[in-house]
Amino acid sequence: MPLDRIPGEDSLYIGSAFAVGQQKILDSHNITHILSVLQYTAREKAEIAAKPPCTPPRTRMFIDVDDLEEEDLLVHFPRIVRFIDGGLRSKPVSGSTVEDTEAATKGAVYVHCAMGKSRSATAVIAYLLWKRPEQFRTDGATKSPESTQRYPPAVAEDAVRRALALVRQARAIVEPNPGFMEQLALWWRMGCPADGPDAVERRPAYRRWLYEKDVVESTRMGQAPGRLWFGDEATNEGEERSPPREEKDVLAVRQETTALVAAAADEEGPGQNFQLRCKVCRRVLADAAFIIPHESTEDDGRPRAACNHHFVEPLSWMRPVLEQGELEGRLVCPNTRCNALVGRYSWQGFKCTCRAWVCPAISLQHSRVDCVTVRQAAKIS
Template structure:
């Protein structure tokens, strides 16, 4: 068991054998990322289990937000968390790397280097490396979902990013301008190549002023967040309303929507920039 950050440890399943050692280290939360759920070492521990095989085809990305929220919950309470898999080299390393990237704003290379320095035997499988290193993976996963669930009657829970209002993590957050409710984190924003501006809107007549003018993106396109789930029930498109004050934030369409820059984004979860505020801390 090795300390990676204040209140964050990485280890193996064998570290659960001695509850007193965990207690002595101040650990109160245990996050297991393994193929089998472990026995609870002591009823006083708060446990979270993620079923995952150490295989390149295993999708850990879908669980990163949930895992990071659990880690941040421990931090929030000034407690400590142990993140472990079977031997502490691949699955737990991927989760801890994701935590360092998201909460410390580190890039993949630097996060890996820090973890490797602290725990030289860390060796993530290639699939996990790809999921951490390629930000486009989220977009690809969402696009595949629209093909697999054309009627979207049952969107998998793991497709939703954790609701940032329910936990605290030190990254940029975006809030409703009307009621200040936290809506999504900066890591949930999905980038897209800038389109061709007004010329991309062939159905509209352009004024002389618009010709040659490159339109900027006036919306954020995000991954779906847990609070959006109710809006998706039985429909392919609709409005996105603030879950607290019901003010209109934007719209969603699983078949895609066109950004103001002219680029078509599929699927689209669009938040108008003039309806949200950026904040460096969550409250």
């Protein structure tokens, strides 16, 4: 079929660019709105605008993106879902050729890319996740404390897979590229914000994602990232921190981190937190929430050496050093009366003494910090 209808009550269709020029096909499906998710040149857009308007007229929106894993389609999701939603709720103007009385009273939206496989599917899934989240939660989520949440973060990947399966019922060939699948999961974890065209850009999780992309691209070229992100500043903005790139559950990561730091401190206690403090002046440098668990995957039969590093996320007290734009360097205590060496960083990463490779590597060295058990974490600034 040139146009494939997504299962449900709405007249939402997905397909390739071929059908856009087939007026009879569009008329037969009462298409009122067309969303083009592909890279049109300025000349192609001018040619489209110069064509005589069809009857009845159709509303179009263009999202200029390529089908590349590193392409940022996430930032366009608020505009995409609002456009689709508005189109589906609109009423067709007179002149519709649709005989079905009920269908003729509703808008119909056609979403397409070049082949109707990756970009258009991503746009449709983003809309479905935003509009019908309850349809894509796992059975387990309804029995968990997260069941009261509209978008339970822990089920993000599964929700995306379920939405993809629904779209494949209409169009079996759809296959969003891995980068777009990752963006859809992040969209869900952020709560599918669409209260304005810049709704995604305002979210700290999106800025962290941009930072991680920039680190990967910059280090590949042998440069320090031009974009910085600081974990404690994002936490202070009140947003739940998203899982690390290996997609472990947030709670599991924090439990693993707590166990790791507790082992280093040789202390444990219910309701307690753990902090890393400068060994010289006792200034708080990081708490357990910002320590990145790491484990070596090497298994060559040799006994592993003790781990001499606490790897942490970038923190705001490191800003003066990290903003210098060097690939690697030393970290000193932010207490100006101390300035003791506490660790080092390398955007290209390095291997810990336990043989785990960490990239980027921002390390506070065991020998230069104390691991302290506290009842409540002090604010890091």
